[in-house]
Amino acid sequence: ATSTKGTFLFESDNGRLWFDADGKGTEADLELVAMLKNVAALSTGDFLLA
Numbered sequence: 001a002t003s004t005k006g007t008f009l010f011e012s013d014n015g016r017l018w019f020d021a022d023g024k025g026t027e028a029d030l031e032l033v034a035m036l037k038n039v040a041a042l043s044t045g046d047f048l049l050a
Helices: none
Strands: 007-011 016-020 030-035
Touching: none
Parallel strands: none
Antiparallel strands: 007 016, 016 030
């Protein structure tokens, strides 16, 4: 990811969902949010931000 905004990254092969707060895409900045099982894809409709 290369952005100036926070970005979610999903690895569909292993189910890892990451958050990149600064959008730069460097591994040092990534935070593991979840490990999802039996999920092949995610879309914006899968998220609810409160």
